Amino acid sequence: MNKTKREILKIGIFDSGMGGISMLNEMNLLFRGAHFYYYGDIANSPYGKKSKEEIVNLTKIACDFFLEKKVKAILLACNTATSASVKLLREIYPIKIFGMEPAIKPAIKENPGEKIAILATQFTISEEKFLELGKSLNASDHLIPFPCEGLAAMIDRRDFDGVKKFLKPILFEIEKDATAIVLGCTHYVLIKDIFTELAPKLKIYDGNKGTAFHILNSMEKTADEKKENTIEVYLNGGAEKDYEILKFFLNC
Numbered sequence: 545m546n547k548t549k550r551e552i553l554k555i556g557i558f559d560s561g562m563g564g565i566s567m568l569n570e571m572n573l574l575f576r577g578a579h580f581y582y583y584g585d586i587a588n589s590p591y592g593k594k595s596k597e598e599i600v601n602l603t604k605i606a607c608d609f610f611l612e613k614k615v616k617a618i619l620l621a622c623n624t625a626t627s628a629s630v631k632l633l634r635e636i637y638p639i640k641i642f643g644m645e646p647a648i649k650p651a652i653k654e655n656p657g658e659k660i661a662i663l664a665t666q667f668t669i670s671e672e673k674f675l676e677l678g679k680s681l682n683a684s685d686h687l688i689p690f691p692c693e694g695l696a697a698m699i700d701r702r703d704f705d706g707v708k709k710f711l712k713p714i715l716f717e718i719e720k721d722a723t724a725i726v727l728g729c730t731h732y733v734l735i736k737d738i739f740t741e742l743a744p745k746l747k748i749y750d751g752n753k754g755t756a757f758h759i760l761n762s763m764e765k766t767a768d769e770k771k772e773n774t775i776e777v778y779l780n781g782g783a784e785k786d787y788e789i790l791k792f793f794l795n796c
């Protein structure tokens with residue numbers, strides 16, 4: 545019998561810190577027999593206030609790390625890194641590069657004419673990609689961008705008291721005007737429960753599930769469908785406490 549060895553589907557998942565774990569959790573639910581490498585750039589986190597050039601260079605380092613591991617695809621599980629570099633990386637790397645996009649489309653569709661707040665880093669909100677998305681959906685007047693500088697760093701430290709203090713006044717403002725919020729940063733998806741607790745009336749949208757399905761549908765089915773996934777994590781510059789925090793956010 546001609547037994548061809550099935551290749552394991554290796555996928556690299558990248559973020560500036562812990563945020564991409566929200567995507568790793570989603571992918572782990574959807575895929576079977578895959579091997580996930582996670583790279584969190586704790587040494588340089590957060591990315592939200594860095595220049596485009598800095599973000600591109602740091603993201604390239606992570607992509608080179610994944611290439612050495614012979615991954616089939618890379619997910620930039622970071623809206624900020626996606627905004628800064630996905631176009632360029634797709635031109636220079638010979639494998640599939642996926643990125644994140646704030647879930648503005650479903651939020652607009654399900655809340656026509658309503659105001660929608662977009663929470664993301666300063667970088668994501670100021671980038672062309674975000675502005676173009678609003679324009680292409682004819683929704684710019686309905687979108688209220690809220691840069692949340694500092695929030696990702698608090699999540700990386702698991703400082704939930706700090707997170708609540710930071711978010712309370714912002715959500716209070718948003719609730720006056722908007723019916724929904726879009727979590728435009730993968731870090732914020734890790735604390736969805738806190739958003740629900742502080743602003744129960746607001747509908748919450750994120751792009752995680754949609755992105756995970758999109759990746760699943762774009763990949764060839766080379767993995768063993770019956771096998772559990774395996775996960776390897778690497779935190780650049782991470783100390784023991786950072787790995788503990790990562791474990792806390794990982795749902796497996």
Ligand code: DGL
Binds near residue numbers: 559592621728
């Ligand atoms: N997880 C990030 C994002 O989606 C990064 C936040 C940051 O490093 O400032 O935008």
